[in-house]
Amino acid sequence: MAGKAPAGDPVQDAPEVGAPQHAAAGAKAVAKSLRAAQQQMGVRRTALTLLRVNQAGGFDCPGCAWPEPGPGERHLAEFCENGAKAVAEEATLRRVTPAFFARHPVSGLAGRSGYWLGQQGRLTEPVLYEGEPGAGGDGHYRPVSWERAFGIVAEEINALASPDEAVFYTSGRTSNEAAFLYQLFARRLGTNNLPDCSNMCHESSGSALTETIGVGKGSVSLEDLYKAELIIVAGQNPGTNHPRMLSALERAKKAGARIITVNPLPEAGLERFRNPQTARGLLGGGTALTDLFLQVRIGGDQALFREWNRMLLEAEDAAPGTVVDRAFVEEHTAGFEEFAAAVRAGGPGRVLEATGLRREEIDAAFDMIRASRATVVCWAMGLTQHKHSVPTIREVVNMLLLRGDIGRPGAGVCPVRGHSNVQGDRTMGIFERPPAAFLDALGAEFGFEPPRRHGLDVVNSIRAMRDGKVKVFFAMGGNFVAASPDTHVTEAAMRRCRLTVHVSTKLNRSHTVTGARALILPVLGRTERDVQAGGEQFVTVEDSMGMVHASRGTLPPAGEALLSEPAVVARLARAVLGPGDTVPWEEFEADYDRVREAVSRVVPGFEDYNARARRPEGFRLPHGPRDSRTFPTASGRAHFTAAPVEYPEVPAGRLLLQTLRSHDQYNTTVYGLDDRYRGITGGRRVVLVHPDDAAAAGFADGSYADLVSEWTDGSTRRAPGFRVVHYPTARGCAAAYYPETNVLVPLDSTADTSNTPASKSVVIRLEAATTT
Numbered sequence: 001m002a003g004k005a006p007a008g009d010p011v012q013d014a015p016e017v018g019a020p021q022h023a024a025a026g027a028k029a030v031a032k033s034l035r036a037a038q039q040q041m042g043v044r045r046t047a048l049t050l051l052r053v054n055q056a057g058g059f060d061c062p063g064c065a066w067p068e069p070g071p072g073e074r075h076l077a078e079f080c081e082n083g084a085k086a087v088a089e090e091a092t093l094r095r096v097t098p099a100f101f102a103r104h105p106v107s108g109l110a111g112r113s114g115y116w117l118g119q120q121g122r123l124t125e126p127v128l129y130e131g132e133p134g135a136g137g138d139g140h141y142r143p144v145s146w147e148r149a150f151g152i153v154a155e156e157i158n159a160l161a162s163p164d165e166a167v168f169y170t171s172g173r174t175s176n177e178a179a180f181l182y183q184l185f186a187r188r189l190g191t192n193n194l195p196d197c198s199n200m201c202h203e204s205s206g207s208a209l210t211e212t213i214g215v216g217k218g219s220v221s222l223e224d225l226y227k228a229e230l231i232i233v234a235g236q237n238p239g240t241n242h243p244r245m246l247s248a249l250e251r252a253k254k255a256g257a258r259i260i261t262v263n264p265l266p267e268a269g270l271e272r273f274r275n276p277q278t279a280r281g282l283l284g285g286g287t288a289l290t291d292l293f294l295q296v297r298i299g300g301d302q303a304l305f306r307e308w309n310r311m312l313l314e315a316e317d318a319a320p321g322t323v324v325d326r327a328f329v330e331e332h333t334a335g336f337e338e339f340a341a342a343v344r345a346g347g348p349g350r351v352l353e354a355t356g357l358r359r360e361e362i363d364a365a366f367d368m369i370r371a372s373r374a375t376v377v378c379w380a381m382g383l384t385q386h387k388h389s390v391p392t393i394r395e396v397v398n399m400l401l402l403r404g405d406i407g408r409p410g411a412g413v414c415p416v417r418g419h420s421n422v423q424g425d426r427t428m429g430i431f432e433r434p435p436a437a438f439l440d441a442l443g444a445e446f447g448f449e450p451p452r453r454h455g456l457d458v459v460n461s462i463r464a465m466r467d468g469k470v471k472v473f474f475a476m477g478g479n480f481v482a483a484s485p486d487t488h489v490t491e492a493a494m495r496r497c498r499l500t501v502h503v504s505t506k507l508n509r510s511h512t513v514t515g516a517r518a519l520i521l522p523v524l525g526r527t528e529r530d531v532q533a534g535g536e537q538f539v540t541v542e543d544s545m546g547m548v549h550a551s552r553g554t555l556p557p558a559g560e561a562l563l564s565e566p567a568v569v570a571r572l573a574r575a576v577l578g579p580g581d582t583v584p585w586e587e588f589e590a591d592y593d594r595v596r597e598a599v600s601r602v603v604p605g606f607e608d609y610n611a612r613a614r615r616p617e618g619f620r621l622p623h624g625p626r627d628s629r630t631f632p633t634a635s636g637r638a639h640f641t642a643a644p645v646e647y648p649e650v651p652a653g654r655l656l657l658q659t660l661r662s663h664d665q666y667n668t669t670v671y672g673l674d675d676r677y678r679g680i681t682g683g684r685r686v687v688l689v690h691p692d693d694a695a696a697a698g699f700a701d702g703s704y705a706d707l708v709s710e711w712t713d714g715s716t717r718r719a720p721g722f723r724v725v726h727y728p729t730a731r732g733c734a735a736a737y738y739p740e741t742n743v744l745v746p747l748d749s750t751a752d753t754s755n756t757p758a759s760k761s762v763v764i765r766l767e768a769a770t771t772t
């Protein structure tokens, strides 16, 4: 039997704290994943569902974007503990019905935790809330027909003075087919206002890679990881967020690779991995992964990579032709001389201060870098969510370029994506700054002139709503209010809208922060069968390494009223644009092969899409730098860049806070209240601080603090009542969970160029708690 949703909100601010662990996965992870799944869906459904995850003919895991091995190499259970939790969260047998909304006014729901909201189960019917703008609302969501719901959206959109007064947000679970239709709809309407979760995630990677190598995506495949001699994992916690990556790292290790981890926190998964697919991993000690752990200070990575690059140049000067790949640099790159001159002139600078590392540690890593003939650098949010993230990632690229480590086996850049189809959504045109070539092809295919003005990203959408310039907010998935920075500012911005619409599978915080009118439109998830007029459909997704493959749900839909995401967009488009539109929306809804045919003509690399999507292994998208050392930049070369070295300045007595994920959450979806590998149980309001820093601020382990962030304009923000945990993080640094800490991230604190919220560098002070 499946377990019931909790009746009340559990107490979340009195966690128990034990010792952090030093190994990830193992038998405990298997037991945990089965337990989580069975509570949501019972024993039989658990077995039937989990066996279809990431198998040919099954569905793509809705967890992370880590790729699957080729069909011949997959295990019977090609998922991980956290993938199982993601599946269980969607395949749950719990339901939110109209009776639920009749019991709970919006104001009541707003008082609940995100955890409680998510535990209520799957949304089953479209519902509408109508209230006064800004009133917060003690009204209720009430059932509404799909036709009326689309009619309301059409009314509000058609009443706008300009299509740019609407924004269309996307979260990265949306399939290629739905994403393509969604961006097409926005552009038919006349706007590029397509903010997406990527703006808060890997936008810095996309910006840096597009500028330097001409393609905003990673350049490695799984095979490259297996062949690498050195893998640097910087700013990433794969044990929790990409657990299947640990199998790849283990395999690379066994083939002789060495691993350097760069992180302010010692993360258990990178220390040691007990592979649940092998008897030795389940029962034995597992494999030690990290050879060298560099406990960097938050934001010190640019200085660190710059120093390694300086040392590479110095070594090259001492022994010409042995360190820098001269042939590659001459044939394929631009800007080497300027870069080398700037780096030499800068000298070691303040690298020890910026990184908090000892000289010997930097030197030891350098020896490994120099010895490696094929290096892969992997990274995630630890590199992307800082003010200077874009130059940081460009510095990583500089290192690989010096060594000729792009476009050869065993080497390359590996930004590890988050959401399972966030990369595919961008490929399908979900982008507020679309390239002209994409718009040209789209316009030619559908016979219209797409808008050319750049649209709004996430942060600029919030500003525009706050300032009354955007009046309709539409979200294809996600949890905008909880995921965005400066929670109170974002909430006030949403409340100013005339209409807010969420296409969702589960209830979340964003549904409780309404515009004058608000709609929740429930949809099918990945795990469910999708039958349209043209028969049973499948969708496609693109993983972090540019492999596109099919995903086919197997479970019956969670409710009879649910529509698929492509159907929602197609019907919305007909309601808003009227019946005579040049786009064949009805045919697209009936048969997704028709959507893929259009994509195959609009997006390069998707030729023969329908046939290739049906191959069990799917197909790999072309990537010039990886495939042929062709760099589609303006100059046709890869670019060295020499930005000044930056690192966060932290005034005395302050800490630099990073906001990160626990082991029991998927972004804003909280599965449970534990963070097993970090030794935290039964609560999320914790702040991890180095014992010496905590002592200096007068906070014993187990005491309670308010976190107060300080922004450059003099403003402060407060998150009250966090249990202080003495934890072995880097000196001067602190860590606490997102989304509870998003109130602390100022809206204007973003990365240069990418405009990604700087969620990993928030200057805070600890104050004795005003509440506990």
Ligand SMILES: Nc1nc2c(c(=O)[nH]1)N[C@H]1C(S)=C(S)[C@@H](COP(=O)(O)OP(=O)(O)OC[C@H]3O[C@@H](n4cnc5c(=O)[nH]c(N)nc54)[C@H](O)[C@@H]3O)O[C@H]1N2
Pocket: 063, 064, 065, 082, 083, 201, 234, 235, 236, 237, 238, 240, 241, 242, 262, 263, 264, 265, 267, 296, 297, 298, 299, 300, 301, 380, 381, 382, 383, 417, 418, 419, 658, 659, 660, 661, 662, 663, 665, 666, 667, 668, 760
């Ligand atoms: N189970 C599960 N899986 C997920 C997600 C989830 O929430 N749950 N989220 C998905 C999404 S959308 C994403 S984007 C990814 C996120 O995957 P991660 O990026 O691994 O997620 P975070 O928890 O934000 O962890 C950031 C890591 O970077 C480190 N770090 C912080 N600041 C710095 C720094 O300045 N320098 C360095 N070198 N390291 C730093 C932190 O200590 C931490 O280990 O995971 C995806 N997969």
Ligand SMILES: Nc1nc2c(c(=O)[nH]1)N[C@H]1C(S)=C(S)[C@@H](COP(=O)(O)OP(=O)(O)OC[C@H]3O[C@@H](n4cnc5c(=O)[nH]c(N)nc54)[C@H](O)[C@@H]3O)O[C@H]1N2
Pocket: 170, 171, 172, 173, 174, 197, 198, 200, 201, 202, 381, 418, 419, 476, 477, 478, 479, 480, 482, 483, 484, 485, 503, 504, 505, 506, 507, 508, 523, 524, 525, 526, 565, 659, 660, 661, 666, 667, 668, 669, 738, 739, 741, 742, 745, 759
């Ligand atoms: N402070 C801080 N803030 C952050 C981050 C951080 O590290 N620190 N990380 C950022 C990152 S990397 C990201 S990617 C964003 C994430 O931002 P979002 O993608 O907006 O947030 P999620 O929590 O992933 O969205 C969860 C919701 O998606 C809906 N959903 C789930 N599956 C489906 C589906 O198949 N279809 C539809 N239509 N809806 C579905 C459910 O209703 C669920 O409640 O948050 C960002 N915010």
Ligand SMILES: [Mo]
Pocket: 197, 200, 201, 202, 417, 418, 419
């Ligand atoms: Mo993400």
